Structures are given as structure tokens and as C-alpha cells.
Amino acid sequence: MNVLIAVDMEGISGITGWNQVLPEKDEYARGRRWMTADVNAAVAGALQAGAERITVTDGHWDGSNILIEELAPEASLVNGSPSPLSMVQGVQNGVDAAVFIGYHARAGTQNAILDHTWSSLRIHNFWLNGSLAGEIAMNAAVCGSFNVPVVAISGDQNACAEAAALIPQIRTAQVKTANGRMNAECLSLERAHDLITSTVREAVKNFRQVKPYVLTGPISFAIEFYRSDMADYASLLPGSKRTSGRIVEYNAPDILEAAQAFRAMVGMVKV
Structure with a gap:
């Protein structure tokens, strides 16, 4: 079984502010460690479900955030930017199931940590086929074009709800409850990692139950x-x-x- 773990940063366990996700900020180093730890929790779940190949794609900022020296050895890492398929690079390589780790809600969502769509400094709203959309929809649709289902997601309550509205069968790991854009009640990292591992394990084990999110052209x-x-x-x-x-x-x-x-x-x- 071939699994893609596509990773963003704003939805990572413990993250609540820009100072934890932007390279020039003082808390970014801690954020990178938390991001890598969430990824390793997802890798553990995929392995427990029988995954034989695991590709991790770093989709935040310039794609060079995950600490490869701390990455689980069973996984390979796609990093750097740009790449042809951006946040889901690797999905074209015979992937059976995709997992979204550390994702955030689309721009304008109330009570969603660091809500934005692609660029918090540029995009106010984004519509895909006439419906308000965010990175979850765009990336899930790219996965769907290769007939790959997105089977699990981690993030706050509204990122999870946004994904579930698109993909009813998806399994969600809610690692924090946002009270605003930069405030949340966060699970301890230990509990969050346990939740991510169990969620990914069950999702990957039952990946055939999830239909790919397919948007047919035009x-x-x-x-x-x-x-x-x-x-x-x-x-x-x-x-x-x-x-x-x-x-x-x-x-x-x-x-x-x-x-x-x-x-x-x-x-x-x-x-």
C-alpha cells in the first residue's frame, strides 16, 4: 500500500499564531518540531495499517519546514518549492490513499486558527466551480484527478468540518478547538499524537470506503x-x-x- 501524507503547518498540534509558522519569527523552531512530530504520528498510523510506502510532502511556505533528521525512517520526504503538484506532490506515483496533516480552514472562517486560502496577504475569497473553497478542496480535487481518496485530516474543528463537508467518509483528528483566529484549546502533544496515529491507522486500513473527491471538467x-x-x-x-x-x-x-x-x-x- 502506497500512502501520501500531505502536510501543512497552521493546523499542527499546538499551533495558534503566526510566530510559530513563519521562518523569521522566534517561535518557528518550536513549530517545526511540533510539525515533524505530528507527521511521525501519522507515519506510525499508516505503518500500523500496513502501508509499505509512505511519502511525506511538506506543503507549508517554501516546503522546507519538516526536520528530516527527526523524520521517521520509514518515510521519504518531498521538500522544496516549487513542485508540479505543490502541496500534494507525489500523489501521481501510484498512491492508494492520501492523508492531510496540519490543515487549516479557508479564508474568512470564524473560529479557525490562522484561516486563509493559500496566501493570507493576497486572497480574500476563492471560489471553485462557484463554491467558496480553500486549500482542502483544491488539494483534495487534485488527488481526486488521480483517483486517490483523502481518507484522514488533522487540524482544528473547522478544518475538520470543512473536509467532512466535501468528503463525508473522511476520518478527522481534531487536535485543537479554535476560539478565534489566534486562540485555541489545544490537546497535549501526547494526546494529539495518539489521536493522529489512531485516526490515520483506521483511515488507511479502510481506505476503500472513501470515495475520491472528483471535480470533472470544465x-x-x-x-x-x-x-x-x-x-x-x-x-x-x-x-x-x-x-x-x-x-x-x-x-x-x-x-x-x-x-x-x-x-x-x-x-x-x-x-
Whole structure:
């Protein structure tokens, strides 16, 4: 069995603020250790379920956050940026099931730790096929294009709820309860790791019960940026359509082109 563990940082156990997830901040070193420990808990669960190959993809910031010297030896690590499939790089390599660790809710979600969609400094709202969406939906859809189900997720209560609304069969490990954007009641790391391990174990063991999240083409998306000059830059992408002062739309034949166009558009924008 081949398992992909796709990892973000804002939903990691114990994380509640930007100072723990941004490289220039003083608490980032602690955040990296917590992130690596959550990953190892997920690796343990996948191994207990019979996984023979485990790929861990570091999807936060520039993809160089997980401490490889502390990573479980049974896993390989995809790190660095950019990569063709970004946060779920590796899903194209015969993966049977994907697990999302440390994920966060989409931009604008109430009581969600560090809620944002891709860029907290650029994107105000994001719609995928007309529905408000975040990184969970985008990455799950990319996995779905390879017929890979997302079987488990860890994060706060609203990240878990967002995933469950898309994938009813998904198993969730709620490691904290957010009271706002930067305050949460967090499980102890020991309890959080036990929860992640047991959740991933059961999810991977029963991965055939989960249907891939598939969005058939054509695919449309729209980004509402924070400022109109950001939309000025984004609308330079060939194929894009400016629909208002801050909103740029794009139509693609499939989710893979849509995901690449989305990344290119956001990357063109100056903060």
C-alpha cells in the first residue's frame, strides 16, 4: 500500500499564531518540531495499517519546514518549492490513499486558527466551480484527478468540518478547538499524537470506503484579492478574465490546469 501524507503547518498540534509558522519569527523552531512530530504520528498510523510506502510532502511556505533528521525512517520526504503538484506532490506515483496533516480552514472562517486560502496577504475569497473553497478542496480535487481518496485530516474543528463537508467518509483528528483566529484549546502533544496515529491507522486500513473527491471538467475558479492592484497583476495571466475591481476568473478544461493557473496567478501578485 502506497500512502501520501500531505502536510501543512497552521493546523499542527499546538499551533495558534503566526510566530510559530513563519521562518523569521522566534517561535518557528518550536513549530517545526511540533510539525515533524505530528507527521511521525501519522507515519506510525499508516505503518500500523500496513502501508509499505509512505511519502511525506511538506506543503507549508517554501516546503522546507519538516526536520528530516527527526523524520521517521520509514518515510521519504518531498521538500522544496516549487513542485508540479505543490502541496500534494507525489500523489501521481501510484498512491492508494492520501492523508492531510496540519490543515487549516479557508479564508474568512470564524473560529479557525490562522484561516486563509493559500496566501493570507493576497486572497480574500476563492471560489471553485462557484463554491467558496480553500486549500482542502483544491488539494483534495487534485488527488481526486488521480483517483486517490483523502481518507484522514488533522487540524482544528473547522478544518475538520470543512473536509467532512466535501468528503463525508473522511476520518478527522481534531487536535485543537479554535476560539478565534489566534486562540485555541489545544490537546497535549501526547494526546494529539495518539489521536493522529489512531485516526490515520483506521483511515488507511479502510481506505476503500472513501470515495475520491472528483471535480470533472470544465473547471472554473475566481479569486477575490485584497487590493485592486493585485487583480491588475493577476489579470495579466493569459486566459484570465477580470470581472470586477478585485476579482479575476479563469476557466480550465480540468482541475490540474486550474490548479496550475491558480498558483501562477497568485504568484504574479505583489504584496
